[in-house]
Amino acid sequence: MNTSPKRILIVGGVAGGAACAARLRRLDEHAEIVIFDRGPYVSFANCGLPYYVGGIIADEKSLLVADEALFRERFNIRVHTRSDVLSIDRGNRTITVCDLVSGEKRTEAYDALVLSPGASALRPPLPGIDLPGIFTLRTIPDSRVIRKWIDERQAQRAVVVGGGFIGLEMAENLSHRNLTVTVIEMLNQVLPPLDPEIAAFVEERLRKQGVTLALGDGVAGFEAAPDAGLVVKSQGGNAYEADLVILAIGVRPETALARSAGLEIGSRGGIQVDEHMQTNDPAIWAVGDAVEVRDWNLGQNTLVPLAGPAARQGRIAADVICGRPSHFRGVQGTAICGVFGLQVAATGASEKALVRAGDTDFEKIYLHPTQHAGYFPGAKRMHLKLLFRKSNGRILGAQAVGEEGVDRRIDVIAMAIQKEGTVYDLEEAELCYAPQFGGAKDAVNFAGMIAANVLRGDLPIVHWSEPVTADTILLDVRDPDEFTSGHADGALNIPVGGLRHRLAELPRDKEIRVYCAVGQRGYLATRILMQNGVSVRNLSGGLAMQP
Ligand code: FAD
Numbered sequence: 001m002n003t004s005p006k007r008i009l010i011v012g013g014v015a016g017g018a019a020c021a022a023r024l025r026r027l028d029e030h031a032e033i034v035i036f037d038r039g040p041y042v043s044f045a046n047c048g049l050p051y052y053v054g055g056i057i058a059d060e061k062s063l064l065v066a067d068e069a070l071f072r073e074r075f076n077i078r079v080h081t082r083s084d085v086l087s088i089d090r091g092n093r094t095i096t097v098c099d100l101v102s103g104e105k106r107t108e109a110y111d112a113l114v115l116s117p118g119a120s121a122l123r124p125p126l127p128g129i130d131l132p133g134i135f136t137l138r139t140i141p142d143s144r145v146i147r148k149w150i151d152e153r154q155a156q157r158a159v160v161v162g163g164g165f166i167g168l169e170m171a172e173n174l175s176h177r178n179l180t181v182t183v184i185e186m187l188n189q190v191l192p193p194l195d196p197e198i199a200a201f202v203e204e205r206l207r208k209q210g211v212t213l214a215l216g217d218g219v220a221g222f223e224a225a226p227d228a229g230l231v232v233k234s235q236g237g238n239a240y241e242a243d244l245v246i247l248a249i250g251v252r253p254e255t256a257l258a259r260s261a262g263l264e265i266g267s268r269g270g271i272q273v274d275e276h277m278q279t280n281d282p283a284i285w286a287v288g289d290a291v292e293v294r295d296w297n298l299g300q301n302t303l304v305p306l307a308g309p310a311a312r313q314g315r316i317a318a319d320v321i322c323g324r325p326s327h328f329r330g331v332q333g334t335a336i337c338g339v340f341g342l343q344v345a346a347t348g349a350s351e352k353a354l355v356r357a358g359d360t361d362f363e364k365i366y367l368h369p370t371q372h373a374g375y376f377p378g379a380k381r382m383h384l385k386l387l388f389r390k391s392n393g394r395i396l397g398a399q400a401v402g403e404e405g406v407d408r409r410i411d412v413i414a415m416a417i418q419k420e421g422t423v424y425d426l427e428e429a430e431l432c433y434a435p436q437f438g439g440a441k442d443a444v445n446f447a448g449m450i451a452a453n454v455l456r457g458d459l460p461i462v463h464w465s466e467p468v469t470a471d472t473i474l475l476d477v478r479d480p481d482e483f484t485s486g487h488a489d490g491a492l493n494i495p496v497g498g499l500r501h502r503l504a505e506l507p508r509d510k511e512i513r514v515y516c517a518v519g520q521r522g523y524l525a526t527r528i529l530m531q532n533g534v535s536v537r538n539l540s541g542g543l544a545m546q547p
Contacts, residue, residue, distance in 0.1 A: 008321060009095060009110040010035045011085045011257065013042030015307045016116035016288030018066065020314030025075045027322040033077045034108070036097055038084040039139055042068065047307055049143045050166065053150075054173025063140055088113065088261035090281055112283055112321045115258060115271065116314060119251035119289035119305050128222030133230050134245045137166065146244070155179060155243035159232045161219050163190035165337045167248035168202070171211050172340050174246070182212040182240050184219055184232065186249075191344065193333060194399050195351045197545060201383055201401045202344050209340045214238065251305050253290045266292035270303050275327040277317040285321065287313035294330035297349040297396055297417070298357050304331040332397075334414040336407055343406035347414035348397030351387060363390045365450045365461065366541025368518040369443035371405025373435035381518075382406050383544065386413070386423070386447045393422035393455050398447070405443070412444045423451035450523075450540075459523055460530075462513055462537040464546050472511045477525040488515065488546060496521045499528050506534055515539035515546075 008024055010017045013035040024033050035042060043066040051057045068079040082100040089095070094107045121136035123129060135146050149155065158174045160167045163185030171181045183190065183206070189199040190206070190213070203213055217236040225231045225241055232240040253270040264272040264280040270292035277285045288310035295302040309331050319326035336345035354362050364387050370379040382402025388395050398413040400406045416425055426448025433440050441449070453459035468474060474491035476483050483493040494502050496516070506512055512534055516522040519542040529536040539545070 006030075006111050007032045007109060008034070008112045008114065009108060010114045010116060011037075011095070012116035012118055012288070012290075013037040013079060013081075014044060014046065014116070014118065016118075016310035016314040017114065018043040018314070019311040020114050020116065020285075020287060020318045021071070021077050022075055023315045023318035024321065025077055027318060027324070033075075035071065035077060035079045036083040036085050036095075036108075037079070037081050038100060039141075040081055041140055042066065042071070042079050042081060044140055046138065049137055049140070050169035050173045052140075052143050053137070053146050053170065054176040056173065056176065060140065060144070085257060088257060088284070090261055090284070093283060110283070112285065114314075114317050114321070115279075115284065115286040115290060116288045116310070117254040117257060117290050119253050121247065122250050122252055123247060124249070126219060126221045128224070128230075131222050131224055131230060133243065134222060134247060136247045137170065138251075146246070149244055150174075150177060150179070153228075153243055157229070157242045158182070158244050158246065159184060159230075159240050159242040160246045160248060161232070162248035162250065163187070163213070163215070164192060164248060164250065165335065167246070168206070168337060168339050170246045170248060171206065172209075172338070175209060175211060175340075179243075180210065180212075182214060182242070184214045184217055184234060184240070186216070186218040188216040190215070191337070193335065193350060194344070194346055195385065197547065198344075198346075198383065198385055198399045198401055202339050202342060205340050205342050214240070251289060253292075253303060253305075255290060258286065258290070266301050268292050268301050268303050270301075275329075276320040276325075277313050277328060278320065285317040287317050293328065296330040296332045298353060298359075300357070302331065302333075304333055306331075306333075306335060308334070329418065332414065332417055334410065336410065341403055342401055343403065344399075344401040345406050345410035346397070346399040347410050348395065348417045349387060350397055350399065351385075354387065354396065361389055361391050362387055362396055363451070363454060363461075364388075364463070364540070365447065365454060366519065366545045367443070367446055367450055368541065368544050369439070369446050371402065371443070372437055373439050376435040378436075380404050382409070382443065383541075384409060384443060384447055385541075386426075386451055388423050388451050388455075390455070393424055393452065395421055395423060395426065405438075409443050409447075413447070423448045423455065427452045450519075453523075459526060460537040461540040463540055468513070471509075472513055473507065475506070475512050475514045475525070476516070477514055477521050478516050482517065488543070491515075496525045496528075499525055503529075503532050503534070508534065510535070512536040513539055516542045518542040518544050 045063045071077040084098045086096045158179045189196040191199045217234045220233045220235045223231045258271045266272040271286040289305040316326045334347040380403045384400040387397040431442045476491040476493045477496040514522045514525045522538040526538040
């Protein structure tokens with residue numbers, strides 16, 4: 001039996017709204033479905049905008065995933081662009097819409113209303129913020145204006161404020177257009193969702209590519225420069241000259257409509273919804289960047305402005321409107337970004353987030369596997385961090401950076417997290433292998449094996465952050481030529497190959513902290529020493545993780 005209402009209105013026709021509309025039509029051929037968007041386009045690829053600015057996506061039309069005609073002809077859905085929804089009358093179940101071309105206002109009745117109004121880019125009220133040349137990037141017209149500005153002024157210097165995903169994508173794309181780029185970031189690291197030691201690999205790449213990083217410094221204001229450019233003044237007293245500024249300091253959920261209609265707003269400032277994406281009004285659903293969702297790992301409410309969750313939530317809202325009992329599981333923040341040839345991705349909790357939440361029941365390991373068999377041409381190392389529960393091995397989060405294969409490993413671990421998997425599951429995971437694609441023991445298996453070894457007590461580990469004391473000895477088990485080319489202060493060198501014959505050189509009243517380049521030889525050395533009665537721990541991730 002078809003239980004869906006007759007008239008369903010959707011506010012916002014991009015990621016969440018468009019997904020919801022298409023799913024509604026697939027489930028209900030008879031409902032009247034109408035989308036309103038205040039912008040000139042629906043269903044456009046906001047994620048592609050930085051690449052359009054950079055010229056990698058050459059044709060603006062490629063950004064249009066679906067247009068009004070396609071919605072009408074294929075889905076029998078009416079789309080009203082340039083139509084701002086001004087208010088909701090919940091009592092009468094109507095909305096007031098303003099046609100931004102004619103200026104006319106009208107009311108439209110609904111049986112069900114879906115809000116997918118997205119988020120707006122933050123533009124803090126700093127001195128000079130309204131000077132020409134300071135841009136945010138959210139829509140196709142935004143990207144068009146930035147492109148035009150660069151072309152017409154032959155811009156050569158850009159300052160990107162904010163070192164998050166969009167900020168770094170813009171840094172890369174502006175560099176691609178031969179601008180010199182400075183990224184100013186308030187935190188001491190780029191990519192705030194990641195832990196700093198993983199972000200450090202990205203920072204290294206950015207610097208190598210000529211991007212200037214001003215970390216740990218906020219923007220104080222902007223001034224017009226005599227040469228018609230801009231001067232960005234920082235809180236730390238620095239001044240950066242620029243021909244344009246991109247503000248990429250985050251987004252705020254677009255909640256004005258929901259607030260004025262008296263819908264509940266959550267503690268993080270997003271529209272409050274239940275697991276069926278329903279607001280406190282049973283006839284109104286909300287999805288996407290505008291809503292607050294539950295962090296799957298930490299059990300807290302959070303805002304995760306990503307396209308994947310928005311699309312899935314749109315689909316779930318459609319299901320529920322059509323009488324199906326779908327529910328949203330929550331988010332774990334699985335995300336990926338490309339930065340000058342690096343893939344950097346994360347899923348689940350970061351160490352920072354766990355510490356912030358007061359969680360102490362976790363351990364971390366680092367490894368540096370290749371994306372495919374080491375003997376096959378083109379093998380490249382990635383850096384992978386895995387966080388898991390000390391008490392039961394449950395996987396909490398993972399982060400990785402490398403030139404290839406990062407996406408696949410983080411996706412596999414993301415799925416394991418969703419299925420409440422443990423490191424023992426990763427150890428046993430059966431993944432595809434041929435030499436050019438992976439390893440008979442894949443990077444994911446290695447991560448599981450190392451973590452499981454730690455939990456079983458076969459591999460006691462330590463991290464570089466733990467201070468060396470008078471009771472500890474650092475033991476470098478690499479070859480002498482490696483040792484000579486650089487080693488940790490105060491370390492002894494006994495290569496792992498000769499270790500069994502030189503055990504007598506190691507004091508028994510001290511803890512030995514073993515390290516090698518990446519942790520693998522250190523593991524073998526740890527096993528040798530443990531089985532010879534030496535108190536030993538392996539420095540996880542080896543020298544590659546030394547700060
Ligand atoms: P949106 O897609 O923003 O759509 C909201 C729409 O609602 C807008 O068109 C707006 O005009 C309209 N609207 C708002 N209020 C009203 C109103 N009152 N009346 C009428 N219309 C209204 N996510 C990823 O997962 N991966 C990426 O690589 C990625 N890259 C991105 C790059 C950029 C430059 C940007 C800006 C975002 C990126 N995102 C990425 C985020 C992703 O695009 C968003 O999470 C997603 O689009 C959110 O979908 P939404 O439906 O909630 O909102």
